Structures are given as structure tokens and as C-alpha cells.
Amino acid sequence: MGEFALIEEVRRRCAIARDDVALGIGDDAALLQPRDGEELAVSMDTLVAGVHFPPGTAPFDIGWKALAVNLSDLAAMGAEPAWAMLALTLPSIDADWLAGFCDGFGALAREHRVALVGGDTTRGPLAITVTVHGFVPRGAALRRDGARAGDRIFVSGHPGDAAAGLACVLGATLPRAPSGDDREYLLQRLNRPVPRVSLGLALRGIAGAAIDVSDGLSQDLGHIGARSGLGAILRADRLPVSAPLARVGDVEQLLRWQLAGGDDYELCCAVPPERIAQARAAADRCGIAFTEIGTFDHGSGVRVVAADGSEIAAPRGGWEHFAA
Amino acid sequence: MGEFALIEEVRRRCAIARDDVALGIGDDAALLQPRDGEELAVSMDTLVAGVHFPPGTAPFDIGWKALAVNLSDLAAMGAEPAWAMLALTLPSIDADWLAGFCDGFGALAREHRVALVGGDTTRGPLAITVTVHGFVPRGAALRRDGARAGDRIFVSGHPGDAAAGLACVLGATLPRAPSGDDREYLLQRLNRPVPRVSLGLALRGIAGAAIDVSDGLSQDLGHIGARSGLGAILRADRLPVSAPLARVGDVEQLLRWQLAGGDDYELCCAVPPERIAQARAAADRCGIAFTEIGTFDHGSGVRVVAADGSEIAAPRGGWEHFAA
Numbered sequence: 262m263g264e265f266a267l268i269e270e271v272r273r274r275c276a277i278a279r280d281d282v283a284l285g286i287g288d289d290a291a292l293l294q295p296r297d298g299e300e301l302a303v304s305m306d307t308l309v310a311g312v313h314f315p316p317g318t319a320p321f322d323i324g325w326k327a328l329a330v331n332l333s334d335l336a337a338m339g340a341e342p343a344w345a346m347l348a349l350t351l352p353s354i355d356a357d358w359l360a361g362f363c364d365g366f367g368a369l370a371r372e373h374r375v376a377l378v379g380g381d382t383t384r385g386p387l388a389i390t391v392t393v394h395g396f397v398p399r400g401a402a403l404r405r406d407g408a409r410a411g412d413r414i415f416v417s418g419h420p421g422d423a424a425a426g427l428a429c430v431l432g433a434t435l436p437r438a439p440s441g442d443d444r445e446y447l448l449q450r451l452n453r454p455v456p457r458v459s460l461g462l463a464l465r466g467i468a469g470a471a472i473d474v475s476d477g478l479s480q481d482l483g484h485i486g487a488r489s490g491l492g493a494i495l496r497a498d499r500l501p502v503s504a505p506l507a508r509v510g511d512v513e514q515l516l517r518w519q520l521a522g523g524d525d526y527e528l529c530c531a532v533p534p535e536r537i538a539q540a541r542a543a544a545d546r547c548g549i550a551f552t553e554i555g556t557f558d559h560g561s562g563v564r565v566v567a568a569d570g571s572e573i574a575a576p577r578g579g580w581e582h583f584a585a
Numbered sequence: 586m587g588e589f590a591l592i593e594e595v596r597r598r599c600a601i602a603r604d605d606v607a608l609g610i611g612d613d614a615a616l617l618q619p620r621d622g623e624e625l626a627v628s629m630d631t632l633v634a635g636v637h638f639p640p641g642t643a644p645f646d647i648g649w650k651a652l653a654v655n656l657s658d659l660a661a662m663g664a665e666p667a668w669a670m671l672a673l674t675l676p677s678i679d680a681d682w683l684a685g686f687c688d689g690f691g692a693l694a695r696e697h698r699v700a701l702v703g704g705d706t707t708r709g710p711l712a713i714t715v716t717v718h719g720f721v722p723r724g725a726a727l728r729r730d731g732a733r734a735g736d737r738i739f740v741s742g743h744p745g746d747a748a749a750g751l752a753c754v755l756g757a758t759l760p761r762a763p764s765g766d767d768r769e770y771l772l773q774r775l776n777r778p779v780p781r782v783s784l785g786l787a788l789r790g791i792a793g794a795a796i797d798v799s800d801g802l803s804q805d806l807g808h809i810g811a812r813s814g815l816g817a818i819l820r821a822d823r824l825p826v827s828a829p830l831a832r833v834g835d836v837e838q839l840l841r842w843q844l845a846g847g848d849d850y851e852l853c854c855a856v857p858p859e860r861i862a863q864a865r866a867a868a869d870r871c872g873i874a875f876t877e878i879g880t881f882d883h884g885s886g887v888r889v890v891a892a893d894g895s896e897i898a899a900p901r902g903g904w905e906h907f908a909a
Contacts, residue, residue, distance in 0.1 A: 283624055287812070288729050289661040289797055290628035292721070295619035300607055303702065304614035305670040305716060309709035337613040346629040348672075348714040378627065381714070385633035390672040390705070390714040392629060397616070405612050473613055488611070 262354045267382050270356075271347070274363035275370055275377040281343065282376050291378035293344055295396070302340035302395045302402060306330045310387035314452075315430050320358045322452035323389065324365030329454045330475065331393040332373060333526040336461035337473035339403040340395030342373045347380035348390040373458055403464060403471035408489035408531035412469055414555040415540060417457050417527040419450075419503040420478045421515065424522025426451030436511040443505035450503075454526035460551070461528060463543035468530040477521040479575065482529050483563045489531070492560030495520075497575070498568045501552040520565065521576040531557055586678045591706050594680075595671070598687035599694055599701040605667065606700050615702035617668055619720070626664035626719045626726060630654045634711035638776075639754050644682045646776035647713065648689030653778045654799065655717040656697060657850040660785035661797035663727040664719030666697045671704035672714040697782055727788060727795035732813035732855035736793055738879040739864060741781050741851040743774075743827040744802045745839065748846025750775030760835040767829035778850035784875070785852060787867035792854040801845040803899065806853050807887045813855070816884030819844075821899070822892045825876040844889065845900040855881055 262270070272286045284292035295301050308314060308327050328345060335342050347366070351359075370377060375393070426447035428435060439447065457473075464471065470489060474481045479495070486493045500519045510518060532540045537553070544551030565575035586594070596610045608616035619625050632638060632651050652669060659666050671690070675683075694701060699717065750771035752759060763771065781797075788795065794813060798805045803819070810817045824843045834842060856864045861877070868875030889899035 283723075284726070284728065289658040289795075290626040290664065290719070290726075292662070292726055293625045293627060294723075295625055297621045301617045301619055301625075302614040303617060303668070303670060303716075303718075305672050305704050305714075307672045307674060307705045307707045307709075307714070309674055309707050312707060312709050334613040338616070340614065344627075346627060346716055348629050348631045350631060350633055350712060380629050381631045383631045383633050383636060385631075385636050385712060386710040388674060388709060388712060390629075390631070392627075392670055392716040394627075395614070399607075399618075402608070402614075402616055404608065404616075471613075 262356055264382055267354055267359065270359060271363055275367040277370055277374060277376045279374065279376040282378055285376065285378045293378065298399065299396045300399050300402065302335055302338045302397050303392065304331055304334035305390065305392040306334065307388060307390040318452065320361030321365035324362035325369050325453055327389040327391050328366050328369045329456050329526060331391045332456035332458055333473040333475065335393055335395040336456050336458045337403060337471045337528055338397060339401060339461045339465040340397040341462060342375045342393060342395045342458060344378045344394040345370065345375050346392040347377055349380065350383045350385040350388045352387055401465050403461065403468055405470055405472055405485050406488040407470040408485050408491055408557045409469055409533065410491055410557055410559050412531035412533050412557045413537060413553050414482065414493060414495065414557060415530045415532050415551055416478065416554050417460055417549050417551050419501050419506065419550065420474055420525040420527055421518035421522050422447055422450035422503050422506050423454065423524035424518040425506055425509055427524065435509045436514050437509050439509045443508055446505045451524060456526060457528045457549060459547040460544060460549050463547055464530060464540060467536050467540050467543060468532050470531040472529050474525040474527045474529050475523065477523045478529060479520040479563050485531060486557065486561065486563060491557045493555060493557055493563045495555040495563055495565045497565050497573050499552065499554045501550060517576040586680055588706055591678055591683065594683060595687055599691040601694055601698060601700045603700040606702055609700065609702045617702065622723065623720045624723050624726065626659055626662045626721050627716065628655055628658035629714065629716040631712060631714040642776065644685030645689035648686035649693050649777055651713040651715050652690050652693045653780050653850060655715045656780035656782055657797040657799065659717055659719040660780050660782045661727060661795045661852055662721060663725060663785045663789040664721040665786060666699045666717060666719045666782060668702045668718040669694065669699050670716040671701055673704065674707045674709040674712045676711055725789050727785065727792055729794055729796055729809050729812040731794040732809050732815055732881045733793060733857065734815055734881055734883050736855035736857050736881045737861060737877050738806065738817060738819065738881060739854045739856050739875055740802065740878050741784055741873050741875050743825050743830065743874065744798055744849040744851055745842035745846050746771055746774035746827050746830050747778065747848035748842040749830055749833055751848065759833045760838050761833050763833045767832055770829045775848060780850060781852045781873060783871040784868060784873050787871055788854060788864060791860050791864050791867060792856050794855040796853050798849040798851045798853050799847065801847045802853060803844040803887050809855060810881065810885065810887060815881045817879060817881055817887045819879040819887060819889045821889050821897050823876065823878045825874060841900045
């Protein structure tokens with residue numbers, strides 16, 4: 262299979278028709294028709310083999326995740342996904358691998374009606390870069406800088422699951438050995454993150470700020486705080502924990518996974534007190550767990566406290582690619 | 586320097602203000618304002634170290650080229666560049682390297698008023714993926730499928746220079762050893778391709794089809810033919826040759842560089858006979874060499890012929906990443 266056959270295969274397996282694509286894969290550039298009067302939200306994320314996914318990860322999961330991490334960014338802006346570009350760097354062409362990758366990418370793309378409109382294929386160490394585009398009415402995006410003192414901090418889903426899944430893959434010793442089902446659940450959470458697109462859309466006009474939790478809840482929450490000029494107080498006892506995660510972790514390890522684990526792709530939001538009921542109702546309609554875990558306040562930094570208000574020495578930092 | 590300092594450094598060195606950027610680097614996604622009623626042209630290209638540029642290439646040149654190859658795609662559509670996203674994968678952070686890279690990227694970005702609005706930085710084998718966005722009035726883009734039988738084939742600049750430059754870098758024996766100045770010229774053509782943006786814009790409404798010549802003139806010309814349902818007849822004696830290239834090549838090697846060399850980033854166009862004068866005038870205004878090199882005709886494939894019409898066994902194929 263040569264480069265052109267490869268491109269044709271990707272097109273065939275990932276094709277989704279949209280009226281706003283005037284010209285898709287196959288020319289020097291795609292020609293797209295943005296919505297008049299709306300803003301275009303654009304995000305780009307790279308996955309590198311051995312850095313963002315362990316060796317041996319199934320190609321379906323790599324394809325899924327490459328799109329999911331990007332859609333998660335659009336979700337955090339409250340944008341409606343529309344188009345994707347895919348840059349695929351492969352050491353060699355393996356038809357089975359490619360079919361699996363496209364099936365994973367395509368499955369999630371179809372779910373969100375995202376058209377793959379172009380990209381590039383190159384030879385080199387395995388890496389995938391995706392650029393996604395979505396629509397959001399002018400001024401309606403959920404930015405990081407819109408939190409106000411007194412806003413409550415909410416998080417979707419169950420941060421920490423993916424980090425425990427990674428520990429399973431890497432053969433780390435967990436505080437308690439997982440059952441087969443629990444292991445399966447945690448791996449699924451690592452390999453098939455579900456971008457919270459519907460929740461992001463539902464929170465437009467309700468949440469004051471949002472971010473997607475990809476590098477660890479504590480660090481990402483800190484970004485909202487920094488951009489909004491606020492500090493954050495996080496209640497450790499209120500952090501949502503999935504039943505499988507609770508079964509494999511002890512208190513200390515749980516907190517580390519929940520606060521600094523990375524790879525969660527949940528949404529963390531600032532919700533003004535008067536809109537909490539609205540926010541909860543929006544999350545309910547989406548069928549997504551949505552938990553109040555703290556408060557934004559004047560100051561700076563993220564403080565983690567117990568139920569009685571006493572500060573907890575929480576795991577600092579999060580996933581930073583060049584920190585190691 | 587950590588990941589956040591790196592992002593700040595890139596932003597500082599590549600910042601360009603545009604009114605249509607509502608939110609640039611620093612949130613989950615950029616927020617952009619496309620032009621109402623115009624189409625958005627989007628292209629994405631990856632450069633991998635050791636594949637798209639030889640080891641030892643100056644970081645300035647890598648930064649320049651990473652943007653140039655993308656702008657060349659917009660030029661080939663007749664689109665006006667606006668925004669770029671940059672995914673930078675680095676084995677480690679080297680502040681000097683990064684400064685050079687950003688200076689090269691930024692120099693070309695400023696020339697074309699392209700705002701860097703987002704991207705990603707990751708750790709891994711050196712690779713750069715850029716996504717560019719440009720504007721084109723609806724229906725005005727120069728596509729590959731718009732050539733008609735009888736259209737003349739034009740090419741900008743002097744294809745083959747970059748391939749000879751690469752031969753110099755790789756230490757290949759050239760038919761004739763280059764002078765210092767000629768070597769310098771050929772290396773410049775390899776490392777600092779000049780995207781033909783002004784020419785692409787000037788040819789809107791004049792050329793029927795266009796492509797950017799990145800993988801070898803013969804192969805890329807063949808793409809216009811294939812998409813337009815036509816064959817192409819290329820006059821070998823009419824191929825433009827730069828004086829330095831003429832001095833280092835013999836007849837056979839010249840033809841190989843010109844037809845199958847790759848890395849030219851020139852525009853190859855189909856021009857209807859009645860618009861040839863207009864096309865030439867447009868290229869003159871841009872100060873870009875623009876040479877008639879053949880004709881599109883019924884049939885398929887690319888035939889290379891001599892002045893007397895006899896067919897020449899020309900070098901087939903071009904740069905295909907997975908062909909080797």
C-alpha cells in the first residue's frame with residue numbers, strides 16, 4: 262500500500278457527509294463553510310507513541326483517543342464539533358493497524374458528526390496530530406477566564422479512573438489488586454475517553470468558565486484560577502470516586518489519581534451559585550455525573566481541604582511533558 | 586524550561602495581532618471569526634526530522650519551512666492566509682533551538698500576516714505539524730479538477746533547484762561541482778521555500794486549476810490531470826531552469842530534478858488559451874517567473890515530449906513517503 266492508497270483507505274473508512282464541506286480530502290486544502298456570525302473554535306493535540314499511549318495499545322483505541330482528546334477541548338469551550346484534520350505519521354504501513362485506527366477514529370467521528378476533511382500522511386515514528394473545528398455563537402464560548410469569586414467548582418465523571426487504568430497497563434502494584442471486571446473498566450476509561458461534548462453545549466450560558474481535565478484535575482483547575490485571577494479551594498471529601506477506583510485504591514493513592522492523574526478528559530467548570538440548579542439539570546439531561554467539589558475565591562493557587570476545612574498536603578503538579 | 590514556559594516563548598516570538606482572532610493561544614481552543622460568506626481553506630502538513638529535512642538543518646529553516654509548505658497549499662487554492670496552529674514534538678527543550686525555530690516560523694508568519702492561534706507541545710522524536718487556515722470567496726478557489734482540454738500548463742519559478750540543494754546537503758556527486766555561490770543558492774531554495782501566495786491570489790478567476798508542486802512536477806501535474814479527467818503533455822525543452830541549476834547538472838540529471846525532484850513549492854496551473862495574457866500579466870505583477878510548459882489534452886497520464894514532439898523516457902514517479 263502506497264501513500265495514495267493509504268489516504269484513500271482513511272477517506273473510505275472515516276467519511277462522513279456534511280453540507281458545510283465544499284471540498285474534502287484530495288486537493289491542496291479543504292474548502293469549508295463556517296456558520297455566518299458564529300465563531301470557529303479550533304484545537305490541536307498530538308499523541309506520541311510511548312508518551313501518550315503505551316506500546317501495545319490497540320489501534321482502534323489510538324484512533325478513538327486521537328479524536329477524543331481533541332473533541333474534549335471543543336467540549337470545554339461549549340463548541341459544536343464539525344470538522345477534523347488528521348496528520349498520521351507511521352513507521353510503515355500495516356493494513357490491519359490502519360483499519361483498526363480508522364475504525365476507532367471513525368466510530369467517534371460518526372457519533373459526533375465530525376467530517377474528516379484533510380490531513381497528511383508521513384513516514385516516521387508513530388505519532389498522530391489532529392486539528393478539530395467547531396462552532397460557537399459569538400461570545401458564548403466557555404473560556405478559562407470567566408470564573409468569579411464565589412463560583413462553585415464542578416467536575417464531570419470520575420477523575421482518576423484513567424490513571425489507575427494506566428497503572429494496570431504498566432504493571433504497577435495497586436494498593437488492592439483489581440478484579441477482572443474492574444481492570445476492564447479502568448482500561449476502558451484510559452483507552453476510550455468519552456469527550457463531554459453534550460455537557461459543554463448544555464452548560465453554555467450557565468457555567469462561567471470551563472477547562473477539560475487532561476493533565477490532572479488540580480493542575481487544570483489551577484489554569485482556570487490563574488486566568489480568572491482567583492484561587493481555588495477543593496474539598497477532597499467531595500471528589501467523586503467510581504466504585505472500581507474505590508476498590509483498587511487506598512486513601513492516599515486515590516487522591517493522587519484523582520488530583521494529578523491525567524487523561525481524564527472530564528470537564529471542570531465554574532458555576533455561579535444562582536445557576537447551580539440549572540447546571541445540575543443540564544448535566545442530568547446529558548446523563549453525566551456532575552459533582553460540586555469546591556469554590557473559587559480571591560487569592561491564587563489551589564488549596565485542597567478536608568471536610569473540616571483543614572488543609573491537606575495534596576499531590577502537586579500534574580502531567581507536564583517536559584517536566585521529567 | 587517546562588512546557589508552559591515553552592508555550593509562552595513560542596507565543597512571544599510568533600505573536601501577530603489580527604482583528605479576527607477573538608481568543609488566541611492559552612485556552613482549550615482558539616476562537617476565530619471567519620469572514621461571512623467566504624469559504625475557509627484548511628491544510629495540514631507534517632515535517633519529520635530525517636524524512637522532510639536532513640539532520641543538521643538550522644532551526645530557523647525548519648521553522649520557516651514548516652509554515653512555508655502549508656502556505657504553499659493555500660497559495661495553490663488561491664486562498665488568503667489568516668491563522669496557523671502548530672504542533673511541536675521535541676525530544677527535549679533546547680532554548681537556542683526553540684528561539685531559532687520560532688524566529689524562522691515568525692519571520693514568514695509576519696510576512697503573510699498569519700497569526701499563530703494555538704497548537705500543542707509534546708515530547709517525542711522531532712516533528713512539526715502545522716494547520717493553516719485561509720479565506721477564499723465562495724466558488725473562487727483554484728481546485729485540481731478545473732482543467733479543460735486545450736488548457737496550457739504553466740509553472741512558477743524553477744522546479745529542480747531544491748532537489749539539487751538536497752543532493753548538495755547529502756554529499757551526492759553532482760554532474761558538475763557547484764561554485765560556492767551556486768551551492769548557497771541551491772541550499773536556500775531547499776531550506777527557505779517561498780510560498781507563492783501572491784501568485785495564487787492573482788490567478789483567481791484566471792487559472793482553471795492549480796496544485797502546489799511539492800512531490801515532483803510530473804507527479805503533481807498528474808494529479809490535476811487525474812482529477813480533471815485529462816492527460817498532460819509536457820515539453821521538456823520548455824522547462825524553466827535556473828542558471829545555478831544549469832551549471833551543476835547534465836541533461837539527464839536536470840530532467841530528473843525538474844520532473845521528480847520534490848520540495849519545489851511552486852505552483853503548477855491550467856490556463857485556458859484565451860486567458861494566457863492575463864495570467865502572464867498577473868505573474869509579472871507578482872514578480873514571479875511563470876512559464877508555459879505544456880498542454881492538457883483528452884486522455885490520461887503525463888507524457889513528456891521533446892521540441893519535435895517525440896516522446897522522452899522521463900523519470901517516473903516522485904516523492905511518495907511510503908514507496909521506498
